[in-house]
Structure formats: structure tokens, C-alpha cells
Amino acid sequence: MHDAPQARAASPSAGSHVSTGTGRCRVGFPRALIYYLQSSFWRHFVSAVGGELVLSPRTGAGLWDEGLSSGDEDLCLPVRVYLGHAAHLAERTDLLLAPRLVGLEAGSHMCPFFLGLPDLVRSRLPGARVVDPTVRVGGSSVRFRRELRRLQRSFVRCAPVERVPLRGIEIPRREGYCPSLAVRRRPGATGDGSLPEVAVLGHPYLVGDDYLNMGLLHRLHDCGVRPVCIDQLDPRDLSRSRTADRPYWSESARMLDAARHFVRRGVEGVIHVSAFNCGCDSFVSYRLQQYMRERKGPPPLQLVLDEHSGEAGIATRVEAYCDMMLRWSEG
Amino acid sequence: MRLIVPRMGDMHVIVAGILRELGHHVEVPPPVSAHTIALGSRHAPESVCLPCKVVLGGFLQVARRARVDGALMAAGVGPCRFGCYHRLHRAVLRRLGFDWQWFIARPPRGHMAEVLGELSRLRSDAPLVEVLALLRLGWHKMKAVEAIDALSRKVYPGQRISGGISSARRAAVREVADAEDLAALRETRFESLRWVRQAGGGAPSCNVVRVGMVGEIFTVMEPGANMQVQKRLGEMGARVYRQLRLTDWIKENIILDTLRLPGKTGELRRAAAPYLRHFVGGEGRTTVGRVVQMAEHVDGIVHVMPFTCAPEIIARAALRAVQRDHDIPILTLVFDEHCSPTGVQTRLEAFVDMLRKKKEQKR
Numbered sequence: 167m168h169d170a171p172q173a174r175a176a177s178p179s180a181g182s183h184v185s186t187g188t189g190r191c192r193v194g195f196p197r198a199l200i201y202y203l204q205s206s207f208w209r210h211f212v213s214a215v216g217g218e219l220v221l222s223p224r225t226g227a228g229l230w231d232e233g234l235s236s237g238d239e240d241l242c243l244p245v246r247v248y249l250g251h252a253a254h255l256a257e258r259t260d261l262l263l264a265p266r267l268v269g270l271e272a273g274s275h276m277c278p279f280f281l282g283l284p285d286l287v288r289s290r291l292p293g294a295r296v297v298d299p300t301v302r303v304g305g306s307s308v309r310f311r312r313e314l315r316r317l318q319r320s321f322v323r324c325a326p327v328e329r330v331p332l333r334g335i336e337i338p339r340r341e342g343y344c345p346s347l348a349v350r351r352r353p354g355a356t357g358d359g360s361l362p363e364v365a366v367l368g369h370p371y372l373v374g375d376d377y378l379n380m381g382l383l384h385r386l387h388d389c390g391v392r393p394v395c396i397d398q399l400d401p402r403d404l405s406r407s408r409t410a411d412r413p414y415w416s417e418s419a420r421m422l423d424a425a426r427h428f429v430r431r432g433v434e435g436v437i438h439v440s441a442f443n444c445g446c447d448s449f450v451s452y453r454l455q456q457y458m459r460e461r462k463g464p465p466p467l468q469l470v471l472d473e474h475s476g477e478a479g480i481a482t483r484v485e486a487y488c489d490m491m492l493r494w495s496e497g
Numbered sequence: 498m499r500l501i502v503p504r505m506g507d508m509h510v511i512v513a514g515i516l517r518e519l520g521h522h523v524e525v526p527p528p529v530s531a532h533t534i535a536l537g538s539r540h541a542p543e544s545v546c547l548p549c550k551v552v553l554g555g556f557l558q559v560a561r562r563a564r565v566d567g568a569l570m571a572a573g574v575g576p577c578r579f580g581c582y583h584r585l586h587r588a589v590l591r592r593l594g595f596d597w598q599w600f601i602a603r604p605p606r607g608h609m610a611e612v613l614g615e616l617s618r619l620r621s622d623a624p625l626v627e628v629l630a631l632l633r634l635g636w637h638k639m640k641a642v643e644a645i646d647a648l649s650r651k652v653y654p655g656q657r658i659s660g661g662i663s664s665a666r667r668a669a670v671r672e673v674a675d676a677e678d679l680a681a682l683r684e685t686r687f688e689s690l691r692w693v694r695q696a697g698g699g700a701p702s703c704n705v706v707r708v709g710m711v712g713e714i715f716t717v718m719e720p721g722a723n724m725q726v727q728k729r730l731g732e733m734g735a736r737v738y739r740q741l742r743l744t745d746w747i748k749e750n751i752i753l754d755t756l757r758l759p760g761k762t763g764e765l766r767r768a769a770a771p772y773l774r775h776f777v778g779g780e781g782r783t784t785v786g787r788v789v790q791m792a793e794h795v796d797g798i799v800h801v802m803p804f805t806c807a808p809e810i811i812a813r814a815a816l817r818a819v820q821r822d823h824d825i826p827i828l829t830l831v832f833d834e835h836c837s838p839t840g841v842q843t844r845l846e847a848f849v850d851m852l853r854k855k856k857e858q859k860r
Contacts, residue, residue, distance in 0.1 A: 274575075275575045275778075278779070281776065281777045282777040284775075285772065285774060285814070285815060289814050289818050290814070449584075452545075
């Protein structure tokens with residue numbers, strides 16, 4: 167279901183911000199962070215209330231530079247890239263939709279950057295008109311609908327359309343994002359079972375963004391292994407391998423659940439992709455290594471992404487890891 | 498039982514006192530040194546924040562020289578990493594061969610029975626009334642220690658002899674911790690405040706500037722984690738204002754939160770609202786609120802945080818706007834494993850000089 171926006175953005179130079187001239191409120195939605203966790207709800211909602219959702223193009227050199235020039239060197243890479251996308255949209259749309267994801271699972275939190283994201287956008291882009299509905303699964307749905315009505319009002323204010331009733335809308339859950347490369351078979355490959363599997367653990371906004379992870383999935387395909395992502399798994403498999411003593415960040419908890427599942431399934435390799443200074447991952451990587459040691463799983467490769475733009479480091483590490491994996495699976 | 502409590506400012510003294518009264522043998526890590534930080538960073542994952550490493554380093558220092566059966570540690574409920582420290586500490590120490598029992602003090606909302614059950618194992622045979630009396634005494638001792646700290650910050654610019662206030666303060670805290678009951682505490686408190694006041698009764702050698710201190714709670718309170726910013730500022734003739742207190746933290750996050758009552762955070766929330774509209778974990782929002790509240794009364798703000806502390810990074814982004822709107826200079830100091838104090842010293846000196854010049858110009 168996520169393939170449609172990808173196809174639309176296949177030519178980033180043409181831009182996904184072509185004016186339709188329909189007089190509808192144009193709502194910008196950055197193709198970063200939240201896009202990879204929860205986007206189809208917002209697309210449907212915005213079109214249902216008579217607006218038009220405008221996605222930013224895929225991350226490329228321009229947006230990257232824009233984001234990194236934000237000056238806050240302590241923010242993590244995906245957040246800075248998000249700010250780049252937001253800056254791009256702020257100039258081209260009427261409103262900027264930056265939901266505040268507080269929790270996508272009952273009883274758990276997102277990382278603090280998600281909690282403060284709209285405020286970060288506001289302080290970085292003082293002129294932008296930011297709308298920030300709060301999403302907290304397990305919270306009050308009456309309050310959520312009140313937020314949606316507020317959102318609707320700001321849409322109507324910018325381009326008058328008829329108001330539709332919002333009754334019955336529930337707080338949206340996590341949707342996730344499955345990169346098409348992960349599910350696609352490698353051209354020329356004889357069958358799925360023949361290639362060794364490597365589990366790619368990481369936040370969907372790192373695994374899903376090819377520019378951020380320097381084409382990790384492509385590289386894995388080229389090395390002759392088949393990447394498997396967390397969002398590709400059957401939710402039942404994940405809930406069956408729930409770890410005890412889960413961390414309170416929902417994404418990290420999922421990552422540990424998935425690691426358990428992958429070890430049971432017998433994947434040949436595990437790659438943990440994280441962003442430099444990611445608070446959640448600083449704890450998860452330790453637990454992951456510990457878990458793999460205890461369960462005699464494959465030793466995980468940790469790839470830390472930062473502003474460094476040279477690809478050689480990533481390339482050599484991925485190749486070396488895949489070589490090791492292939493030798494293992496042969497022996 | 499042989500217990501260990503983490504070190505934080507002067508507060509561990511009081512906690513250790515309560516546990517000793519309950520019949521435990523209590524070990525407290527030595528003051529934070531370069532060795533503590535080195536030990537902590539050797540065994541913790543590379544990218545966790547400094548408080549986690551400092552506490553782990555302290556635990557390891559004790560574990561290497563004395564037998565310990567259990568540890569008392571505080572925790573939160575997220576999304577700040579602080580709530581996960583104990584899990585990491587437990588895992589690291591277990592791998593190093595120290596299989597301790599852990600007692601976790603955390604906000605009990607939602608798991609009251611679990612938390613109380615865990616902590617009541619520390620009670621041994623003492624009757625509940627006695628425990629409550631001990632806790633009450635401990636609470637007042639904490640208040641007294643905070644009063645001593647506040648006074649020493651206030652009178653520091655007028656210190657008579659170099660090091661006088663620090664030693665008066667140390668003695669005062671020791672006296673307070675040793676008080677037997679509430680009546681004795683009242684007397685000691687009065688007496689010890691007098692010592693501190695005497696030690697700082699001289700005339701300041703230069704124009705006193707007022708500096709507010711905000712930031713992540715451990716980095717603000719533990720001098721070993723912030724290279725003694727408070728003392729350095731005092732020696733430069735700055736009066737340090739700090740609204741962040743551990744008793745307030747306990748009151749807001751544990752007592753009032755459990756009873757679901759509103760506390761002082763409401764005011765802070767309203768003050769921070771134009772810049773930060775949602776809770777972001779840790780002290781993030783209260784940092785912004787405090788700066789807005791203090792902006793009228795102080796000449797400058799020192800904002801301290803550990804490297805990669807997400808709530809404070811968000812607060813810092815918001816503070817840029819506060820700085821602009823309220824015309825208040827803010828110096829952010831980020832602390833990591835780097836142990837040389839020279840950088841901090843020069844930056845603080847430059848900051849205080851700047852504040853002093855600004856103040857003179859205003860006149």
C-alpha cells in the first residue's frame with residue numbers, strides 16, 4: 167500500500183508539488199520520520215476533509231544539505247533530514263502537517279524527538295504554519311477527535327470546503343513501512359529459499375530511506391543475500407516472540423521482538439542500523455549483542471549513520487559482513 | 498544486607514542514613530573522579546549518556562573493594578533514558594560477575610503493588626510506623642541539606658577564606674545527616690546554616706552577577722558530573738540560582754503523580770508553552786519553563802546537559818527563542834567523558850565577564 171507514493175516520487179526533479187489549481191488547502195507532509203510510521207491515515211484524512219496532501223520528494227542531496235544546515239548539531243540525523251524536508255515544504259504549501267507521535271502502542275512512548283518534533287519545526291521555521299495533532303494510542307479518542315476538528319478548522323480557514331463529520335475516527339495505530347526492495351526478488355534469482363537471509367533491524371525511517379542508509383538494501387542484494395525488514399514480518403510472529411522486560415520505546419521493543427523472531431527463524435546475519443546519538447539504540451544495541459551471544463545467534467553488525475557522506479566505509483563493512491555470512495552458510 | 502546507593506550531590510548521605518537505620522550495611526561510591534568515569538565508560542555501551550556511566554563507574558569502584566549484595570537505584574517511566582539505567586547496570590554487572598539484588602524506586606503509578614512490594618523487602622523487621630517516621634525524618638533532612646546548598650550558593654561570592662564554604666558545607670551536611678530526631682534536626686539545621694553564613698560573610702571582591710542554573714537533573718546536582726560548575730561560578734563572584742531540587746522532583750514525580758494531583762509543574766508548563774508545548778521526557782520542558790521564569794531575576798543562564806541527552810537537546814532548540822524574546826544570555830555546557838576542566842573554566846570565566854560588563858553598561 168506504500169508503493170503508490172513511491173511511484174509518484176520516482177522523478178524527484180519534476181517535484182511532487184505541482185499545483186493542482188483546485189483551490190484546495192495544500193498540506194505538506196515531510197517524507198521522513200513519521201512518513202515511515204504512519205502516513206496512509208493522514209493521506210486519507212486530509213483528502214477526506216477536502217485538503218490535498220503534498221509529500222516532499224525523496225531525500226536527495228538538496229534536502230540533505232538543507233536539513234544539515236539547520237545548525238542544531240546535536241539532533242540525530244533523521245530528525246535533521248526531517249527538518250530539511252519540512253523547510254522544503256514550508257515554501258511550497260499552505261500548511262505543514264507535523265503530527266506529534268507520543269505513543270504508537272498502548273503504554274509505550276516514542277523517543278523524545280518525536281514528542282518535541284512540532285516545536286523543533288516551529289523553532290527552525292518561524293514563518294511556517296505548522297499543525298500538530300497529538301497521536302497517543304491508548305489515550306482518549308474524544309480528545310483526539312477534538313484535535314482533528316481543530317485541524318479541520320485550519321484547513322477550512324485556508325481554503326473553504328464543506329465540513330465533513332469526523333465521528334467514529336479512532337486513534338491511528340502504527341502502520342510501518344516496508345521498502346519495496348526488501349520484498350522484491352532479485353532479478354535472475356532462482357528462488358527465495360536459495361539465498362541466505364540477513365535481518366535488517368532498525369527504525370523504519372532509516373531502513374526505508376535509501377539516501378540516509380546509503381542504499382543498504384541494494385548493497386545487500388548485490389552481495390547475494392536477501393534482506394528481511396521488521397515491517398515485512400507477520401504481526402502475529404512478532405507478538406509471539408515478545409521479549410520480557412520490554413523497553414518503553416515502542417520501536418525499540420519491536421526491534422528486540424523481531425531479533426528474537428529472526429534468531430528462531432535462523433537468519434544467517436543480523437544488521438543493526440542506527441543513527442549516531444540515537445538514545446533508544448544506545449540501549450538496544452547492547453541488549454541485542456547480549457541476546458545474540460546468549461542464543462548463539464549470528465553476531466550483529468552495527469552500522470551507525472551520521473553526516474559523513476563517504477560511502478566507502480559502509481560499502482566495505484557490508485561487503486565484509488556478507489562475505490563472512492556466505493562463508494558461514496557454506497561451511 | 499550489604500547495600501549500595503548511587504551518589505548524587507549530597508542526597509545519597511540521607512538515603513544511606515535511612516537504610517542504615519533499617520539495619521543494612523550501606524556502601525556509597527567515592528566522589529566522582531576521572532577514574533570513575535573511565536571505569537563507567539569502559540563497561541557501558543559507548544553511546545549511553547554520562548549519568549549512566551558515572552553511576553555505573555561508582556558501582557564498579559565499590560564492587561571491586563567491598564562485598565555488596567544489593568543496590569538501590571531510582572528509575573523513571575520514560576521516554577528519557579534514565580528509566581532504563583538500572584537494566585543496563587544490572588546486565589553489565591552480572592556479566593562482570595556481580596549478581597546483586599536490585600531495588601528500584603520508580604514512580605509507582607500503574608504498578609503500585611509491584612513497586613511497594615519490591616521496596617518493602619528493604620524494610621527487614623522494622624514496624625511500618627518506624628519506617629514512616631524514618632522516611633519523614635529523611636524528608637526533612639533532605640530539605641535541610643537543600644537549604645544549606647541554597648545558602649552556600651547565595652553567600653559564595655563573599656567567601657572569607659578559600660575553601661571555607663565548602664568545608665563549612667561538608668560539616669553542615671554531616672551534622673544534619675547525624676541528627677537523631679526532628680527536634681535535634683531543627684537545632685542542627687539552624688546551627689549549620691549559621692556556619693555557612695559565617696564562612697560567606699565577607700564582602701564580595703567584585704560586582705556580583707546572578708546566574709541561573711538549569712538542565713538535566715543529575716548533571717545539575719552532581720558536581721562530579723558537571724566539573725563543579727556551581728563552585729567555579731561562586732569563585733568567580735556569581736550567585737547561582739537553582740530552582741531544581743530533588744525534594745521537588747520526588748514530590749512532583751512520585752507523590753503528587755501517584756495521587757494524580759497537580760503540582761508546581763503547571764506553572765512551569767504554562768511558562769514553557771510558547772516555546773515547547775508537550776512533555777518531552779526528563780527535564781526538557783521544565784528547563785524551558787524555569788528559564789522563562791528566571792529570566793527577569795537573573796543576569797544569565799548556565800544550561801548543563803550530558804552529551805546526546807534528547808530532552809535537553811529539544812530544550813536547547815527552544816531556548817534559542819527564549820534567549821531572543823527575553824534578552825537573556827544562555828551558556829550551554831555539554832558534558833561527556835572528557836575530563837579536563839580547563840574548557841569549562843575558560844568558558845565560564847568568559848561568560849561571567851560578559852555578564853558583568855553587560856550589567857555595568859546597563860547602569
